Amino acid sequence: MTSAPYDPARLSHCAGELIVNIRELSERGWTPATSSNFSQRMDDAHIAITVSGRDKGRLTEADIMVVDLDGQPVATDKKSSAETLLHTQLYRRFPEIGCVLHTHSLAQTVASRLFSGNGHVHLEGYELLKAFTGNTTHETTVELPVLPNSQDMPTLAAQVDALLDVQPMWGYLIDGHGLYAWGRDMAEARRHLEAFEFLLACELEMRKF
Numbered sequence: 001m002t003s004a005p006y007d008p009a010r011l012s013h014c015a016g017e018l019i020v021n022i023r024e025l026s027e028r029g030w031t032p033a034t035s036s037n038f039s040q041r042m043d044d045a046h047i048a049i050t051v052s053g054r055d056k057g058r059l060t061e062a063d064i065m066v067v068d069l070d071g072q073p074v075a076t077d078k079k080s081s082a083e084t085l086l087h088t089q090l091y092r093r094f095p096e097i098g099c100v101l102h103t104h105s106l107a108q109t110v111a112s113r114l115f116s117g118n119g120h121v122h123l124e125g126y127e128l129l130k131a132f133t134g135n136t137t138h139e140t141t142v143e144l145p146v147l148p149n150s151q152d153m154p155t156l157a158a159q160v161d162a163l164l165d166v167q168p169m170w171g172y173l174i175d176g177h178g179l180y181a182w183g184r185d186m187a188e189a190r191r192h193l194e195a196f197e198f199l200l201a202c203e204l205e206m207r208k209f
């Protein structure tokens with residue numbers, strides 16, 4: 001079946017925004033060894049996403065490709081991220097989501113190991129909880145889920161869907177793997193990603209005392 005066409009100017013805009021932001025995240029050491037993947041919604045039917053296996057610190061426009069909401073490549077023979085389904089499931093489920101960011105920082109990975117037994121990281125009492133859209137006070141809690149890792153994306157996606165059925169969330173950890181965070185646009189997704197990163201680092205720091 002032929003896919004609906006997309007606007008090349010929109011792809012160029014998304015690629016530019018993705019590359020600038022990914023480079024900054026990479027410079028912080030959050031995308032080691034080609035890990036991590038990133039996407040932005042282009043329109044109702046297409047997303048721009050990173051090509052699988054590329055060095056995320058050295059991306060060019062050639063490292064960003066288009067897939068449809070079924071994760072099928074559009075007008076390219078490149079292979080999209082191995083974790084494409086974890087992006088498309090969010091765009092399909094929430095029309096308002098515009099950006100999904102996945103990183104493998106040290107704090108995210110260590111926290112995912114430390115809290116995997118609990119199934120979540122309990123975040124409470126931090127002013128930075130207000131960085132998550134919908135929170136207006138530090139007197140709240142966020143439970144960041146930790147999923148078991150799997151190489152089978154449909155298994156992981158089913159677990160994410162089950163969580164989304166019962167709670168609103170802006171991200172989750174995968175054990176020994178990394179963090180997914182999202183938002184309505186790049187700025188919001190990045191704010192959520194950075195807030196999770198900072199709060200996880202706080203939780204790890206407190207365990208040193």
Ligand SMILES: CSCCC(=O)C(=O)COP(=O)(O)O
Pocket residue numbers: 033034035036037050051052053054080081082083102
């Ligand atoms: C060497 S990283 C292992 C795969 C992974 O977790 C990741 O985030 C990158 O995979 P992609 O296919 O998106 O490059």
Ligand SMILES: [Zn+2]
Pocket residue numbers: 035036037083102104177178
């Ligand atoms: Zn990953």
